[in-house]
Amino acid sequence: MxxxxxxxxxxxxxxxxxxxxxxxxxxxxxxxxxxxxxxxxxxxxxKTKDALVEAVIKARLQEIRDNLHALETLPDPWQRLKALAGIGRSFRDQLMSYGCPYATLCLELEKEETPLAQSSSELFALQVDWAEKQFRQLDFGDEARDLAVDLLANMQGIYLLLQSLRSPEMFERKLTRLEKWLDDLAASHQAALP
Amino acid sequence: MxxxxxxxxxxxxxxxxxxxxxxxxxxxxxxxxxxxxxxxxxxxxxKTKDALVEAVIKARLQEIRDNLHALETLPDPWQRLKALAGIGRSFRDQLMSYGCPYATLCLELEKEETPLAQSSSELFALQVDWAEKQFRQLDFGDEARDLAVDLLANMQGIYLLLQSLRSPEMFERKLTRLEKWLDDLAASHQAALP
Amino acid sequence: MxxxxxxxxxxxxxxxxxxxxxxxxxxxxxxxxxxxxxxxxxxxxxKTKDALVEAVIKARLQEIRDNLHALETLPDPWQRLKALAGIGRSFRDQLMSYGCPYATLCLELEKEETPLAQSSSELFALQVDWAEKQFRQLDFGDEARDLAVDLLANMQGIYLLLQSLRSPEMFERKLTRLEKWLDDLAASHQAALP
Amino acid sequence: MxxxxxxxxxxxxxxxxxxxxxxxxxxxxxxxxxxxxxxxxxxxxxKTKDALVEAVIKARLQEIRDNLHALETLPDPWQRLKALAGIGRSFRDQLMSYGCPYATLCLELEKEETPLAQSSSELFALQVDWAEKQFRQLDFGDEARDLAVDLLANMQGIYLLLQSLRSPEMFERKLTRLEKWLDDLAASHQAALP
DNA sequence: AATGAATGAGATTTCATTCAT
DNA sequence: GATGAATGAAATCTCATTCAT
Structure with missing residues (x-):
C-alpha cells in the first residue's frame, strides 16, 4: 500500500x-x-487542511502515548515520573525555539470553533492521567491527581519560560529542582509509611 | 487630540x-x-498589520507593568506574591476559553522571524524579575530567582492545563496549593531566622 | 501673498x-x-494630482525657456549652440541617476490619454525651435531645422546612454565630439561663404 | 507543456x-x-509583479539579441549598420505613440532601487557593443566605440523627438541623414585605405 | 486658508480548494 | 491515483481625494 x-x-x-x-x-x-x-x-x-491538522493532532497524541508507554519500561513509578520530568532535556533547543509542540497546538486550536479543539484537549489529559496513575501506584490516593497536575504544570510552565527568556541555565536548574521535588516527595512518603 | x-x-x-x-x-x-x-x-x-501587533504587545507589557505596580500597594511582599499567584481567579473564564494572553502572544510570535519576537520576549521577563525582587526583599538571596521561576512556571502551567482540561475545580485547587506553598515558604523562612 | x-x-x-x-x-x-x-x-x-503634474510641466517649460534665454546672453550663435551641447556636464550625476528630466516627463506622460501629454510635447519643441533659430541666424537656411534636430537628438541620445551604461567617460567623449562637430560645422560653413 | x-x-x-x-x-x-x-x-x-516585469525585460533583451542576430545575416557590416540605423522605420507609429520600448523600460526602471535596474541596464549595452563590433570589423579600431555610441545616440534621440514632436517627416529625414552619415563614413574610410 | 483625519476604490498578494487529464 | 494548473474569495496595503473643523 x-x-x-x-x-x-x-x-x-x-x-x-x-x-x-x-x-x-x-x-x-x-x-x-x-x-x-x-x-x-x-x-x-x-479532504481539507483541517483534516490534515487533525491527523497531526492524532499523531501528536500517538507520540505522547508512545512516549508514556516507553517510560513504562522503567520498573519504578518514581523513576518513570522523574524521567517524565526530565524529558525536556532532550528537546531543549527545540523547546527554546518553538515552544512545546503540545502547548502550541493547544493554544492555537482551542481558540477555534472547529472540532479540532476537541482533539487537542486530549493532549494534556493523556499526560496528567498517566502521571496520576503513577502517583496512585505509589499510594498517593486522592493526592495523586494534585501531584500530577503539579508535575505537568511545572513542566509546561518552564517550557514556556524557556521559550520566552531563552535561558538554558534557568531551564536546567528548574528541571533539577523538579526532580529533587520528586525525590523529596519519595523520601517523605517512604518515611510516612508504617 | x-x-x-x-x-x-x-x-x-x-x-x-x-x-x-x-x-x-x-x-x-x-x-x-x-x-x-x-x-x-x-x-x-x-502602517502595517505588524505595527498594530506591536502596539498590542506594548499594551500588554504596559498592562503587566500596571498590574505589578498595583500589587505593590500591598504592604508585604508575601501578600504581593500571593496576590500574583491568585490573580488568575479573576480571569478564570477567559483563561479557560482563550488561555493566558501573554502565553498566547509568546507562543505565536516567538515563531516569527520578525522583530515582533523581540518585544514579546519581555512579557515574562517583567513578571519573573518582579517576583524575584519580592523574594529578594524577603531575604531569599540567591534563591530568589529560582523561587520566582517556580512561581511563574506554576502559574503559567496551570493556565495552560485549565485551557486544555477545562476543569475549574482543578484550577482552584492548584491556585490554593500555590498560595499554600507561599505560606509554607513564609513560615519556614521565618523559622529559619535567628 | x-x-x-x-x-x-x-x-x-x-x-x-x-x-x-x-x-x-x-x-x-x-x-x-x-x-x-x-x-x-x-x-x-x-485640485487634483494631475493639476500638480501639469504645474510641474509648466515649471519645466519655464526652466527650459530660462535656460535658453540665459544662453542668449552669449554674443555668438555658435557659442550658444556649443553651450547648449555641453549643458549636460553640469548635471552629469543627476542625468546618470535619473535620466533627463524632460525625457522622463515626455516618456511617462505621452503614454497617457490625459491632456497632460499636450503640455509635455512642448518640452522638446522649445529646444529644437531655439536651436533652429540659432542655425538660421548663422544662415543655414533650410538646413537649420535638420541641424537642430541633429543636435537635440545627439544630446538626448547620450543622456539616455549615460543613464543606461553609467559611463561618465563615454559621456564626456560624446559631449566633446558634439562640440567638435559644431566647430567643424562652423569652420566649413565659414569656408563656404564668399 | x-x-x-x-x-x-x-x-x-x-x-x-x-x-x-x-x-x-x-x-x-x-x-x-x-x-x-x-x-x-x-x-x-x-510570484510577484516585479518577477513579471523582470521577465518582460528578459524578453526585451532576447528580442534585441534576435534582432541583432537577424541583422548578421547581412553580408556586409556597413549594410548591417545601415539596417540598424533604419530599423525604426518599421515601428514608426509605435515609436510615435509610445516611444522606444527599451528607453521606456530604462527610464522607468533605472529610478528604482530594485534589482530590476540591473537587468534593464543591459538593454543598450547589447546594442552599443554590437555596433562597436561591426565598426571594429571595418577596421575602425579605437574609433569603433565612439562611432557605435554616435549611432545609438542618434537613433534614440530621434525616437524621443518623434514621440514628442510627432513629426513623421522629421523622423524620416533624420533616418535618411543617419544612413547617409554611414555611407559617407564608408566612403571616406575606403578612401583612407592604401 | 489650514489641517489632521477619514474614506473607499482599487492594487497586490495569498491560499485553500478544485479541475482536467 | 497522480499531477500541474486553475480558480476565486479574501487579506494586506496604497493612495487620490474628501471631510470636518
Whole structure:
C-alpha cells in the first residue's frame, strides 16, 4: 500500500512544519514541498487542511502515548515520573525555539470553533492521567491527581519560560529542582509509611 | 487630540480580538469592525498589520507593568506574591476559553522571524524579575530567582492545563496549593531566622 | 501673498521628487512631506494630482525657456549652440541617476490619454525651435531645422546612454565630439561663404 | 507543456501592455485580461509583479539579441549598420505613440532601487557593443566605440523627438541623414585605405 | 486658508480548494 | 491515483481625494 506511506510522509512533514511555523502560518504548499508530495495530491489523502491538522493532532497524541508507554519500561513509578520530568532535556533547543509542540497546538486550536479543539484537549489529559496513575501506584490516593497536575504544570510552565527568556541555565536548574521535588516527595512518603 | 483616542480604540479592539482569535486568524477587517473604524483608516494609524501587533504587545507589557505596580500597594511582599499567584481567579473564564494572553502572544510570535519576537520576549521577563525582587526583599538571596521561576512556571502551567482540561475545580485547587506553598515558604523562612 | 509662496514650494518639491521617482510612483503624501505642506492643504493649491503634474510641466517649460534665454546672453550663435551641447556636464550625476528630466516627463506622460501629454510635447519643441533659430541666424537656411534636430537628438541620445551604461567617460567623449562637430560645422560653413 | 505556453502568453501580453501604459500604470489585472488568464492564476507563473516585469525585460533583451542576430545575416557590416540605423522605420507609429520600448523600460526602471535596474541596464549595452563590433570589423579600431555610441545616440534621440514632436517627416529625414552619415563614413574610410 | 483625519476604490498578494487529464 | 494548473474569495496595503473643523 504505497499510498499509506505517502500519507505518513505528509503527516510527518505537516507535524514538523506546523510545529515550527504554527498551523495557520503553514500553507498546504509548505507541507507539500516539505513532504515531496505534489500539492494537488495532498487532497487525495486529506479532504481539507483541517483534516490534515487533525491527523497531526492524532499523531501528536500517538507520540505522547508512545512516549508514556516507553517510560513504562522503567520498573519504578518514581523513576518513570522523574524521567517524565526530565524529558525536556532532550528537546531543549527545540523547546527554546518553538515552544512545546503540545502547548502550541493547544493554544492555537482551542481558540477555534472547529472540532479540532476537541482533539487537542486530549493532549494534556493523556499526560496528567498517566502521571496520576503513577502517583496512585505509589499510594498517593486522592493526592495523586494534585501531584500530577503539579508535575505537568511545572513542566509546561518552564517550557514556556524557556521559550520566552531563552535561558538554558534557568531551564536546567528548574528541571533539577523538579526532580529533587520528586525525590523529596519519595523520601517523605517512604518515611510516612508504617 | 481625537486621533489619539481612536488609536487607543484600535489597540484595545485589536488586543481583545487577537487574544480571542490569535494574531494570525485576526484580520484587520475584524479589528476595524470591532473598533468601529473603517478599514482604510486603520492604515492611517498603523502602517502595517505588524505595527498594530506591536502596539498590542506594548499594551500588554504596559498592562503587566500596571498590574505589578498595583500589587505593590500591598504592604508585604508575601501578600504581593500571593496576590500574583491568585490573580488568575479573576480571569478564570477567559483563561479557560482563550488561555493566558501573554502565553498566547509568546507562543505565536516567538515563531516569527520578525522583530515582533523581540518585544514579546519581555512579557515574562517583567513578571519573573518582579517576583524575584519580592523574594529578594524577603531575604531569599540567591534563591530568589529560582523561587520566582517556580512561581511563574506554576502559574503559567496551570493556565495552560485549565485551557486544555477545562476543569475549574482543578484550577482552584492548584491556585490554593500555590498560595499554600507561599505560606509554607513564609513560615519556614521565618523559622529559619535567628 | 503667502499662499503663492507655498504654491511654489509645492511645485518645486513635486518637480524634484517626481524627477527622481517618476510621476506615478510619487504620491501626494511624498510631495507634501518634501515640501513641508500638510497633505490636506495640497488640495487647496491643486485640485487634483494631475493639476500638480501639469504645474510641474509648466515649471519645466519655464526652466527650459530660462535656460535658453540665459544662453542668449552669449554674443555668438555658435557659442550658444556649443553651450547648449555641453549643458549636460553640469548635471552629469543627476542625468546618470535619473535620466533627463524632460525625457522622463515626455516618456511617462505621452503614454497617457490625459491632456497632460499636450503640455509635455512642448518640452522638446522649445529646444529644437531655439536651436533652429540659432542655425538660421548663422544662415543655414533650410538646413537649420535638420541641424537642430541633429543636435537635440545627439544630446538626448547620450543622456539616455549615460543613464543606461553609467559611463561618465563615454559621456564626456560624446559631449566633446558634439562640440567638435559644431566647430567643424562652423569652420566649413565659414569656408563656404564668399 | 501547456503551462509554458501560458507563461509565454503572459509575458507577451505584459510586454505589450506595459510598453503602451508603462510598468507602473499597468496592473496585473490589465495583464490578466489582455492574456485571457484569470488574475489569481498569474501568480502561479510569477510570484510577484516585479518577477513579471523582470521577465518582460528578459524578453526585451532576447528580442534585441534576435534582432541583432537577424541583422548578421547581412553580408556586409556597413549594410548591417545601415539596417540598424533604419530599423525604426518599421515601428514608426509605435515609436510615435509610445516611444522606444527599451528607453521606456530604462527610464522607468533605472529610478528604482530594485534589482530590476540591473537587468534593464543591459538593454543598450547589447546594442552599443554590437555596433562597436561591426565598426571594429571595418577596421575602425579605437574609433569603433565612439562611432557605435554616435549611432545609438542618434537613433534614440530621434525616437524621443518623434514621440514628442510627432513629426513623421522629421523622423524620416533624420533616418535618411543617419544612413547617409554611414555611407559617407564608408566612403571616406575606403578612401583612407592604401 | 489650514489641517489632521477619514474614506473607499482599487492594487497586490495569498491560499485553500478544485479541475482536467 | 497522480499531477500541474486553475480558480476565486479574501487579506494586506496604497493612495487620490474628501471631510470636518
Amino acid at each position: 504505497p499510498g499509506e506511506e505517502k500519507r505518513q510522509r505528509l503527516i510527518e512533514a505537516a507535524t514538523q512544519v506546523m510545529y515550527q511555523q504554527g498551523t495557520h502560518r503553514t500553507t498546504l504548499a509548505d507541507v507539500a514541498q516539505a513532504s515531496g508530495v505534489p500539492l494537488g495530491n495532498v487532497y487525495y489523502y486529506f | 481625537p486621533g489619539e483616542e481612536k488609536r487607543q480604540r484600535l489597540i484595545e479592539a485589536a488586543t481583545q480580538v487577537m487574544y480571542q482569535q490569535g494574531t494570525h486568524r485576526t484580520t484587520l477587517a475584524d479589528v476595524a469592525q470591532a473598533s468601529g473604524v473603517p478599514l482604510g483608516n486603520v492604515y492611517y494609524y498603523f | 503667502p499662499g503663492e509662496e507655498k504654491r511654489q514650494r509645492l511645485i518645486e518639491a513635486a518637480t524634484q521628487v517626481m524627477y527622481q521617482q517618476g510621476t506615478h510612483r510619487t504620491t501626494l503624501a511624498d510631495v507634501a512631506q518634501a515640501s513641508g505642506v500638510p497633505l490636506g492643504n495640497v488640495y487647496y493649491y491643486f | 501547456p503551462g509554458e505556453e501560458k507563461r509565454q502568453r503572459l509575458i507577451e501580453a505584459a510586454t505589450q501592455v506595459m510598453y503602451q501604459q508603462g510598468t507602473h500604470r499597468t496592473t496585473l489585472a490589465d495583464v490578466a485580461q489582455a492574456s485571457g488568464v484569470p488574475l489569481g492564476n498569474v501568480y502561479y507563473y510569477f
